Amino acid sequence: MKKAMLKTTLGFTACLASSHLLASGFALNEQSISGMGSAFAGRASSAEDASTVSGNPAGMAFIKREQINLGAAAIFAKTDIHDGRGTFGGSNDGDMVPAIAVPMGYYVKPLNEQWTFGLGVYAPFGLLTDYEGGFAGRYWADKSEVKVVTVQPTISYAFNDRVSIGFGPTFNRIEGELSSRTLNAASPGLNDGKVTIQGDDTAVGFNVGLMIQATDSTRVGLAYRSKVDYKLTGKTKVEGPGFSVFSGQKYKASLDIETPESAELSITHKLDDQWTLYAGSTFTRWSRLESLNVINSGVPAQLGGAAGPVGRISEVQEWRDTWYHAIGAAYKVNNQWTLRTGLAMDQSPVSNSHRSPRIPTGDRKIFSLGAAYSPTDDITIDFAYLYLREDEAKIRDASATKGAYSADFRNSAHTLGTSLTYKF
Template identity: 60%
Template sequence: MKKVMLKSTIGLAVAVASSQIFASGFALNEQSISGMGTGFAGRSSAAEDASTLYGNPAGMSLLKRDQVTVGVAAIDAKTNIKNEKGGAPGGSNDGDMVPFTSVPMGFIVKQLGDGWAFGLGAYAPFGLITNYESDFAGRYYGKKSEVKVVTLQPTISYAFNDMVSIGFGPTINRISGQLTSAVPFAPTLGKNDGRVNVKGDDTAIGYNVGIIVQPTESTRLGLTYHSKVKYELDGHTNISGIGFGAYNGNRYKASLDITTPEIVDFSITQKLDDQWTVYAGSTWTRWSRLKDITVNNEGVPARLGGTAGPIGTSVEQQNWHDTWASAIGVSYKLNKEWVLRSGLSVDQAPTNNTDRSVRIPTGDRKAISFGAGYSPTDDLTFDVAVSYLKEEDVKVNRTGKGPAYSATYQNSAWGYGLGATYKF
């Protein structure tokens, strides 16, 4: 198995754009449609609906009523590849390798009395999908990456008084994925490539914990910690078209250890008057955990390189760095039924110019968001949101797995969200 194949397995997340998702690296922000409308500013302090179970579990005790929140976010990403050089002879560079995808979410919160609340949430904390055209020039460094993480989080919250609330919930995380790449096969380079296809999955435990402090009736501060999650993926690798007919279609056991990073989110929600509320926040993500990816395949015959060859044990350098994201947002209560929202966010990319991959060709980004909430009754609210994201141009330079390939990526994306909250 080519080591470049598993470069993106670091994400192993719900099917979403690798370079165009609305958070750094392969993290996802889309766990709240009301939060999406303000650019996710105030995510750990707003406690707008049951989606606070992810944003800050301490907020469940502040909701006062039992409620269910469901939603779906969709992402429409675009990529323009320019200044391309090398790669497979005669290969194409169409870009737009990210299909239109959706991210569902669902939360329920039950008030238990005496300051206690219980909740259950299902959402996607990380995400990745890219699928280049079959004759993509850089296909030796990545062809298709489709990975998923689905998280279930039972959570408890307690309000000590009107000022301080806390919350905690373990996370049960299921990760699975499929990755493919081409293998150059001389003498028909670029015309008769081989193919490597890998699948793997695992289930691992983490936790989310948060605190909310409300020093005045109009000011609310929130701090949330999302723990690291360590995965030990087991799966298999299939090989085809490599020129050694006896080995085509063979399957080899594969393993990979991956740890998704800690995330710390701090925000403030400031109510200015009965109509205007301002939100601000910052998020730190410990992407520096990702130094390299080591993949092991068992039982690879010597003719294919054995355990020390490119289809055996391999190490891919990543050297990601920690990142900061910041956002500011505002909401305006037009009347009893309608609230309007807007937000602006900036987000650092964890990648570097030396190790950046065709699977995750991501750069620093800025996004602007707009949203609205409509409450036809006191028990029901519908939320909508739209966001536009633009990344800085980034360069990809890959060597060692076939002809060298380099290109400039221009990434952008539209995000759309629709949700509903029912109180009972």
């Protein structure tokens, strides 16, 4: 019983510290459909529409008309698992990421020639993985879901027609839920128990940026998103064989976790009236995630109490800092249509020594296509498609409480997005 609770709590920490296919770590890139069309190259310097609230708040100074931007992206992920083997047998279907929708909305209003107000609602982090019930690695990973929603009121100030700054506090709501399987020591591989853990918190950060129109053709942007410190609180529920009289009981759980800060530098260069080029790099400080500590209160003495191995759990992560590099281009066909494309390289923060079925990610390559259609001067509809493919991720895990699991994961994803911009 003690081993079951220990394994489950560590699973919860892995749930909140990992992701699958969406972006580096458990970050999401899908906050702008116009940016998605060029693989998010130039995200901090383009200021194409109101979505610059999240990409670089200083870009609002370059938006001259009040506007609203509403959009959503749908992510369709696929995993092929090769040579999957678990101590207690099971399947390796790999279809553990359901289709995921990522909505977004922005509003920008110029107040005068210098000041601009904006508001954004978007999802900067998130994950959803759900393995089949008989998955061979079920003691290492089962179901994980984390959602982070950010509300960002923002202000920008233009020093002149070439230099602007922007700032916005971010109010972030995180919710996490995990259902995991536990090994029944009396019948290994049979009659698994089940543990469901839920937690949530609200915390504050900020988003700040600088944008410079260096020449008539070249614009440079620098954006910084702060780390956010969360203190999740929730419940741990145990049920099923292996938990005896404790089946159905709930215990208070708490976890401190930081989402990392990031800094992005990008350039937008207009070659002529038709061609525009983009380039950008983003640094994310995932190395902050060295370890995770979970505290369970109300744990009975039979499980060690508050001071026992169940009451306080520590798990080493040792994630590493990452870089995201992207280039892109846009071609203006006419006054109504603009076409976009982009390429990107995105590093995974997960080290080989800490990779598990809950974190089966490798470095990724990204290709994107996009289009903007403006039937009138007041309306623009953006479309984007993004294809992502990861390097093969090898998993070789073994534990006395979970058995062994080994497999080679080959991950890919298709993302479709659309947004509507209306100018008042």
